[in-house]
Amino acid sequence: MTGFLNLRGKRALITGGTQGAGAATVALFRDLGAQVLTTARNRPETLPEAMFVAADLSTVQGCERVARAVQDRMGGVDVLVHMLGGSTAPGGGFAALGEAEWQAELNLNLMPAVRLDRALLPGMVAQRAGVVVHVTSIQRLMPLPAATTAYAAAKAALSVYSKSLSKEVAPAGLRVLRVAPGWIATAASIRLAGRLAEAAGTDLEGGKRMIMDSLGGIPLGRPSTPEEIASLIAFLASDRASSITGTEHVIDGGTVPTA
Known part of the structure; x- marks a missing residue:
């Protein structure tokens, strides 16, 4: 992989980079030469303090803290990968989802990307280069009514937002893409x-x-394995994919039955 791709000299922010596919993406980006900053609520001992900022990205204050750290530590960003996501909503279908549950799903799966993009994209526009990868989910196409209605709706919103953003910033030299995993x-x-x-x-x-x-x-x-997800993201973030933007790339072992 390292012979085919390189991210040398790239400054990358990867959210949710302490577990699973997020941790695999952080590791691969580092192997490929990128300067990486990642974030979660708590720092694992395996990550040096210099490449980590503790923050709750489901809050406005947490996103502001990470955006400041990007500027202070790296002077801006070239690649922004939104890995953060998940669901804490109870099962039981729509009737089990109250205001708090809906707001929690949106604050975890949609708003961190919106807030960090709003803070960091102006710098990318000014340098007329940059890549943003939003990790969505096949759940936006295949929601499970008993368990993932709110999560799937939030990921669908993220996907539509990402597509619109790609159209807006492409003339400034920025690429915005989506990666939609299935079961990892x-x-x-x-x-x-x-x-x-x-x-x-x-x-x-x-x-x-x-x-x-x-x-x-x-x-x-x-x-899919976490490493396979990371490999797709690294390719899309690299100059090898320099004419790809606005698209969603499904990686699910063929789960989604239609194209």
Whole structure:
């Protein structure tokens, strides 16, 4: 990979970079020569303080803190990767989602990208170069009504916002792209498969099949790895993809049944 791509000299902010695909993206960007700053609520011991800022990006104040750190530590940014996302909403369909649950999903999956873009894109426009990658989800195309309605709606909003932004800033030399993962084999998702397996009296592979079945199947027969997600993001952020903008790139093992 490092022989094909390089990100040398690029200043990159990667949100949610301490676990799963986010951590894999941070590691790969560093291997490819980028100067990386990442953020989450708490710093893991494996990350040096110089490349981390602790912040709650679901708040206005947290986004402001990260934007200031980008300016103070790197003098701006060349690549902005929005990895942050997830869901804390309860199951039970639309009736289980009150005002607080809806606002929490939007504040986690949409507004951090909007706020950080608003703070950092003017610098990219001024330098007439930059790449923004918004990590969406196939859930915007395949929501699960019992569990992911609010999350899927927030990711759909992020996708539409990203497309509109790409049209606005492309004439200034900026590229804005989306990456839409399906099921990723993170430590958390493997633990979920284990819990499902235990409850159903089967083994771990049986638990994984239960997750795949809930998605309507994965033709490839397995989830994506965090490293595969990171590789796609690194390619899109690199000069190898310099004419690609405004598009969404699905990485889901064939889960989405239509193009």
